Amino acid sequence: MDVDPSPKRARDEFRSVKASIVLAVPPVFANRLRCGAEEMLDTMIMRYEPALNGVVLAHSDVHFLNRVARLQADSPFAICRVGFEALVWNPTIGMKLTGRVALCSPDHVSLLVHRTFNVSIPRHHIPTDQWEFEYGPAENDPEYGNVDDDMDAYATADAKGDDAQPPDHRGRWVHKVTGDRLGGKDRWLQFTVVGLTVANQMLSLIGSVQPNPFSPDHISQTKLDREQRQPSPRPVAESEASDGEEPDAFTVEPSSAGDERGQRRKEKERRGKGETLMPRGKEEKAKRKRKGANDVPKSEHKPKRRKAS
Numbered sequence: 235m236d237v238d239p240s241p242k243r244a245r246d247e248f249r250s251v252k253a254s255i256v257l258a259v260p261p262v263f264a265n266r267l268r269c270g271a272e273e274m275l276d277t278m279i280m281r282y283e284p285a286l287n288g289v290v291l292a293h294s295d296v297h298f299l300n301r302v303a304r305l306q307a308d309s310p311f312a313i314c315r316v317g318f319e320a321l322v323w324n325p326t327i328g329m330k331l332t333g334r335v336a337l338c339s340p341d342h343v344s345l346l347v348h349r350t351f352n353v354s355i356p357r358h359h360i361p362t363d364q365w366e367f368e369y370g371p372a373e374n375d376p377e378y379g380n381v382d383d384d385m386d387a388y389a390t391a392d393a394k395g396d397d398a399q400p401p402d403h404r405g406r407w408v409h410k411v412t413g414d415r416l417g418g419k420d421r422w423l424q425f426t427v428v429g430l431t432v433a434n435q436m437l438s439l440i441g442s443v444q445p446n447p448f449s450p451d452h453i454s455q456t457k458l459d460r461e462q463r464q465p466s467p468r469p470v471a472e473s474e475a476s477d478g479e480e481p482d483a484f485t486v487e488p489s490s491a492g493d494e495r496g497q498r499r500k501e502k503e504r505r506g507k508g509e510t511l512m513p514r515g516k517e518e519k520a521k522r523k524r525k526g527a528n529d530v531p532k533s534e535h536k537p538k539r540r541k542a543s
Contacts, residue, residue, distance in 0.1 A: 288324030
């Protein structure tokens with residue numbers, strides 16, 4: 235896919251991009267190639283396209299760049315080059331956006347941007363010296379109400395739109411001094427984009443409400459714990475390293491396979507010298523037998539018979 239960016243401002247989260255792509259139109263659209271090309275471009279909508287560096291929201295001005303399509307060998311698919319103009323949602327790191335708080339938990343705050351795109355603000359990107367998490371009522375509290383009633387309240391809030399306020403039974407982030415909730419009464423919160431996550435061609439954002447969001451002080455504690463748990467390499471003493479070996483080089487210890495090869499080499503040398511070989515266990519038994527025979531006292535030896543003259 236070839237991209238020709240439009241001369242609009244680079245800091246806009248929405249931008250128009252002129253691009254071209256090679257499509258293999260199925261033979262069912264042989265008499266209406268334009269409809270087939272538009273239908274194939276529709277499959278790109280609301281998906282993150284790396285070539286366009288954003289999420290495709292709409293396309294227009296679809297046209298063919300060649301007068302004829304091309305067929306390869308016996309394939310019935312018409313290969314044609316198509317040009318189009320795409321509207322792309324392209325947030326960048328450092329950009330300030332506004333989203334509506336959808337869920338609060340002790341470790342993160344979830345937002346929706348344009349009621350479509352997910353944003354997660356981790357705890358370490360929330361100034362905890364000003365804000366604290368206030369837990370909601372327990373489930374066994376008689377004032378908690380019924381779960382079905384809460385689900386109906388969420389459905390009603392979605393039907394009414396942005397002005398509705400679903401219940402905060404999970405808790406919320408409040409200011410330590412004023413007690414105001416994070417995002418205010420209307421739940422709109424401005425944040426800074428500090429990360430992008432792409433999974434299954436879906437784009438989600440990582441935000442921050444810290445005054446200095448890119449400071450090293452806002453690194454996740456779990457990431458620091460993971461780095462500390464990694465075992466450090468065993469240091470090698472200078473005496474262990476050879477003269478031609480660097481101190482940081484890996485050292486390989488001899489394996490048991492090498493010991494076996496050395497024993498086989500010795501056995502071959504003994505065969506070359508004409509020595510008789512026997513299994514190790516039998517050889518030790520023979521040695522013990524010879525040693526025991528030598529330890530028998532002379533009085534116990536049977537006297538030799540003399541031949542009669």
